Amino acid sequence: MSNANTMRPAVARENWGSRLGVILAVAGSAVGLGNFLRFPGLAAINGGGIFMIPYFVSLLVLGIPICWVEWTIGRYGGALGFNSAPGIFSVLWPNRVSKYLGALALIIPVGIYMYYVYIEAWCLAYAWDYARGTFASYAGDVGAYRNHFNEFVGMPRNGLLLHGRLQEGVIFLAVVFATNFFLIYRGLTRGIETFCKFAVPLLITVGIVILVRVLTLGAPDPARPEHNVNAALGFMWNPKIQHGGIWKDLANPELWLAASGQIFFSLSVGFGIILNYASYLKADDDVALSGLTATATNEFCEVCLAGLITVPVAFLFLEPQTLNKQTLGSSFSLGFIALPSVFARMPAGQLFGTLWFFMLFLAAITSSLSMLQPAIAFLEEGLGMGRRLSVTCLGMITALGGLLVVYFSKQLLALDVLDFWVGTVFIFVLATAQVILFGWAFGIERAREEIQRGAELRVPGFVWYVVKYVSPVYLIVIFAMWLRINVPAKIREIRELTTEDRGTVLLMLLFIAVLLVFFLLMINLAGKRWRASGRHLVQKPLPTPASPQEKEAAS
Amino acid sequence: MTTAGWILMLVSCGFVLALTVFCFARVLRTPKATEHMHAPLEIDTHDTDEE
Numbered sequence: 001m002s003n004a005n006t007m008r009p010a011v012a013r014e015n016w017g018s019r020l021g022v023i024l025a026v027a028g029s030a031v032g033l034g035n036f037l038r039f040p041g042l043a044a045i046n047g048g049g050i051f052m053i054p055y056f057v058s059l060l061v062l063g064i065p066i067c068w069v070e071w072t073i074g075r076y077g078g079a080l081g082f083n084s085a086p087g088i089f090s091v092l093w094p095n096r097v098s099k100y101l102g103a104l105a106l107i108i109p110v111g112i113y114m115y116y117v118y119i120e121a122w123c124l125a126y127a128w129d130y131a132r133g134t135f136a137s138y139a140g141d142v143g144a145y146r147n148h149f150n151e152f153v154g155m156p157r158n159g160l161l162l163h164g165r166l167q168e169g170v171i172f173l174a175v176v177f178a179t180n181f182f183l184i185y186r187g188l189t190r191g192i193e194t195f196c197k198f199a200v201p202l203l204i205t206v207g208i209v210i211l212v213r214v215l216t217l218g219a220p221d222p223a224r225p226e227h228n229v230n231a232a233l234g235f236m237w238n239p240k241i242q243h244g245g246i247w248k249d250l251a252n253p254e255l256w257l258a259a260s261g262q263i264f265f266s267l268s269v270g271f272g273i274i275l276n277y278a279s280y281l282k283a284d285d286d287v288a289l290s291g292l293t294a295t296a297t298n299e300f301c302e303v304c305l306a307g308l309i310t311v312p313v314a315f316l317f318l319e320p321q322t323l324n325k326q327t328l329g330s331s332f333s334l335g336f337i338a339l340p341s342v343f344a345r346m347p348a349g350q351l352f353g354t355l356w357f358f359m360l361f362l363a364a365i366t367s368s369l370s371m372l373q374p375a376i377a378f379l380e381e382g383l384g385m386g387r388r389l390s391v392t393c394l395g396m397i398t399a400l401g402g403l404l405v406v407y408f409s410k411q412l413l414a415l416d417v418l419d420f421w422v423g424t425v426f427i428f429v430l431a432t433a434q435v436i437l438f439g440w441a442f443g444i445e446r447a448r449e450e451i452q453r454g455a456e457l458r459v460p461g462f463v464w465y466v467v468k469y470v471s472p473v474y475l476i477v478i479f480a481m482w483l484r485i486n487v488p489a490k491i492r493e494i495r496e497l498t499t500e501d502r503g504t505v506l507l508m509l510l511f512i513a514v515l516l517v518f519f520l521l522m523i524n525l526a527g528k529r530w531r532a533s534g535r536h537l538v539q540k541p542l543p544t545p546a547s548p549q550e551k552e553a554a555s
Numbered sequence: 556m557t558t559a560g561w562i563l564m565l566v567s568c569g570f571v572l573a574l575t576v577f578c579f580a581r582v583l584r585t586p587k588a589t590e591h592m593h594a595p596l597e598i599d600t601h602d603t604d605e606e
Contacts, residue, residue, distance in 0.1 A: 023582065049563030056570070234556030237564040293578035300575045304568045456585055 014083075014188040016280050021193040023290050026277050027297035028196040028366030030268040031203065033119060035302040036360060037335040039262055040236065040310035041328035046258045048240045050249050052303075054259035059299070062474055063263040065466050066431060067295050068459065069438045070269060071287040072451045074278025083279040084378035085272050086523045087530070093441040099527055101437075103519040104430040105272025106378055109371035110394070111422030111512065112271070114401030115415040116371065117180060120364035121172040122153065122336060127357035128172070130343070130350055140344040142322055142337060149336045154409030158504070161406055170406065177402065180365065184372045185391045188280060192369050200297070203362040206355050207305040213352055214313045220346065221317070232312035235323075253481060260478050266302055267295060268367070270431025276374040284454035292457060301363070310334065317342045332412075335360070372398075382526030397515075404511060408504045417508035420490065428479040432472060439468035 016022040043051040077088025086102030129135055138144035152169055154160035161167045183191040219228035243249045268274065278287060314323055318338060327333045343353030372394060379390035401418075408414035438447055444464045451459055494505055556564075 019582065049560055049567075052563055052567045056567070230556050233564060234560050237567075238557050238560035239563065289578065289581055292574075293582050296571065296575040296578045299571045303571045307564075307568070456581065 014280055015282065017189040017193055019285070019290065021189070021197055022277060022281065023293050023297070024200045025192055025196040025366075025370065026274060026290075026294035028200045028203075029271075029273050029277070029370035030266065030294065030298040030367075031200070031301045031363050032116075032268075032367035033123075033331065033335070033360060033364055034262075034266055035298065036306045036310060036363060037331035039266065039302050040306050041331070041334050042258055042262055043307065044236055044311045045325050045328045046255055047242060047249055048235075049237045050239045050241075050246060051255065051259060053250060054256045055263065058256070058260040058263040059295075061466060061470055062260060063267045063269065064292065064295055065463050065471055066269045066435060067267055067274065067291045068288065068451060068463065069435060069447075069467055069471075070274035071278045071291040072447065073434065073438055073442075074275040075281045075283065075285065075287050076450055077275070078279030078281060079283035082381065083276060084381055084526075085275055085374060086378060086526060087381060088275060088279060089437065090527075090530075093437050095441075098437075099523055100520060101430075101433055102272075102378075103516060103523055104426050104433070105275060106375050106519045107512075107516050108271050108422055108426050108430060109273055109373075110375050110398060111401070111418055111426075111515065113180075113368055113371040113398055115405045115418050115423075116364065117177055117368050117398075117402060118169075118173055118405055118415070120361060120368055121169060121176045123357050123361040123364055124176055125152070125168055125172040126336065126340065127354050127361055129168075130340075130353035130357060133350060135340060135344055135353070136350075138341070138344060140317075140341050142318070142341045145340045146337045149332070153412060154406070155411060158408050158410045158500070161409055173402065173406065176365070176368075177399070180368055180372060181391055181395050183369055184376060185387060187387065188373070192373065195369065196366050199362045199366050203359055203366070204301065204305070206359040206362070207301065207309070210352060210356055210359070211305055211309055213346075213348075214309050214316075217313075217316055217346070227316055229312070229316070232315040233308070235315040236307065236311040254485075257478060257481050257485075260474070261482070264431070264478075265427070267298055268370075270427040270434065271371075272374050272430065273370045275434075276377055277370065279377075286454045286456040288451060288455040288459050289457040310339070313346075314338050314342050317345045378522070378526070382529065383522065384529065401511070401515075404508065408508070410501065410504070413501055413504045414508050417505055418512070420486075421509070421512055424482075428475065428482070432475045432479065435467060435471045435475060439464075439472065444468050 016025070043055070073088060073092055077083070077091055080091045082088045082091060084102065085105030086099040089102045089105075090099040092098065135145075135148075138148070150156065151160075152167075154167075154169070161170050183195050185191065186194075215229055217229055219225045221227060239246060241249060243252055249255065264270065274291075281287065311323075311328070314334070318341065322338060327338050339356065340353065343349040343356060346352055375394050376387075376390050379385045379393055380387065383390075385393065405414045405418065444467070447467070448459075448464055494502060497505065
């Protein structure tokens with residue numbers, strides 16, 4: 001019997017019910033609004049088909065290797081009795097400070113959940129409105145949809161959604177919030193896994209139905225025969241030379257930055273979620289094929305569905321001046337202003353609009369569910385809380401953050417602050433820390449043995465050198481470039497804000513700092529509890545499997 | 556749509572589709588995978604009780 005088994009805690013821990021279940025849960029976590037709204041617009045404004053070259057290079061060099069790292073780290077930590085990032089990091093790198101790195105893997109999913117659940121509520125509300133025919137009076141007018149969206153999310157001023165009558169957005173937020181916590185309360189197998197096994201195939205089916213509809217539209221507007229499916233696909237996929245030639249375009253670092261960033265955020269690496277999900281595997285469960293399958297599912301939704309639907313359908317129905325860089329470059333403009341107007345002009349648009357927003361809702365809820373589990377796991381194993389208490393605590397914390405996002409709705413400033421710091425900066429830092437810990441502190445030889453344990457797919461040898469040398473450098477370079485471009489712009493943006501808006505930004509920054517300190521204190525407490533209960537003993541790593549020479553010598 | 560556009564679209568979608576089909580075929584065809592049940596759906600995790 002391995003040490004992993006003898007060191008397991010006495011209380012039965014949760015496990016996935018089936019292998020397909022964990023794959024669909026991880027895929028559901030990765031497939032989100034970014035796949036359907038961010039990727040197509042980003043590709044269209046960054047060279048069209050040319051974008052796919054750095055995109056696939058980033059997938060092979062950055063995405064898949066880091067996914068494997070997270071799956072392997074998670075399963076390793078789980079085999080030693082930990083499901084939360086602080087515990088997993090403490091066994092990955094037995095050091096006093098390592099568990100505190102796990103604070104990032106808690107604050108990232110929790111912080112993102114606070115605004116992501118709100119966007120998820122928009123999707124459900126739009127699906128509901130389409131089904132009821134609420135948008136019929138707008139008659140495809142983009143301006144009318146823009147006004148509707150601005151009012152719907154409370155853009156004009158702070159507190160708009162919480163004054164007067166109960167607003168539609170708030171009602172749907174309450175429904176979606178409660179649904180998430182109900183599923184989380186049911187547990188890993190009966191809640192997350194059961195739901196994802198139903199929701200992910202349904203999401204893909206709905207996506208395929210919409211894709212077939214889009215590809216069979218022909219030239220829907222007889223007055224504009226040049227706006228046909230062939231031209232629409234060309235608008236998305238034709239290489240757009242922007243710097244004098246394909247090679248010059250490919251030498252543009254911003255193209256690589258955009259493609260790498262998309263792969264990075266699309267696969268949900270660096271969120272702390274895969275780490276947590278993989279920890280519920282058994283020590284000899286496959287991670288190589290499962291990780292690759294979850295990644296492939298995410299890519300299918302992004303490239304094969306979103307790449308052929310979102311921008312092409314917008315091209316078919318919208319005026320060329322509407323499909324500008326501002327619309328394509330903003331997920332909210334494309335998703336909640338341009339596309340609703342597209343479905344209004346499409347034959348049977350009410351049905352397809354409803355299906356589209358319902359599909360976005362499914363993509364969002366399978367992601368938001370996964371954002372709660374890491375913190376639940378920590379509260380349970382770190383602080384000894386039961387499921388009911390941990391769900392209640394997390395519910396109160398996320399409700400407070402959600403309330404701030406809803407109240408400070410002017411120009412969606414609170415949402416933007418959380419997205420910039422928690423949803424971008426912290427993710428880069430955590431992903432880099434994970435890769436360095438795995439490649440250097442854990443060691444590449446042990447990493448190789450660990451991932452091959454139970455593997456049903458041989459991981460190519462070069463992957464380890466990629467993980468040790470290429471991925472950390474790639475991540476640091478991307479992060480540095482991203483900071484160079486975005487931080488001065490952010491500072492300029494804050495300087496130009498009114499006093500009230502600057503106050504909102506400072507309040508949200510304070511909230512993030514308090515949340516981070518709270519998690520650090522809780523991790524400190526958890527560390528003491530683990531030591532007191534003798535669980536610090538599990539900080540001994542799994543023994544390195546004997547080499548063939550050692551086995552021979554022993555025999 | 557240009558020839559280069561067609562090539563980039565077909566290669567991109569074809570690669571992703573082939574990878575997805577390959578992975579799911581391996582997952583579903585491996586006997587160990589389909590019988591890889593770890594826990595019954597009604598597993599008692601002992602964590603829904605009050606402390």
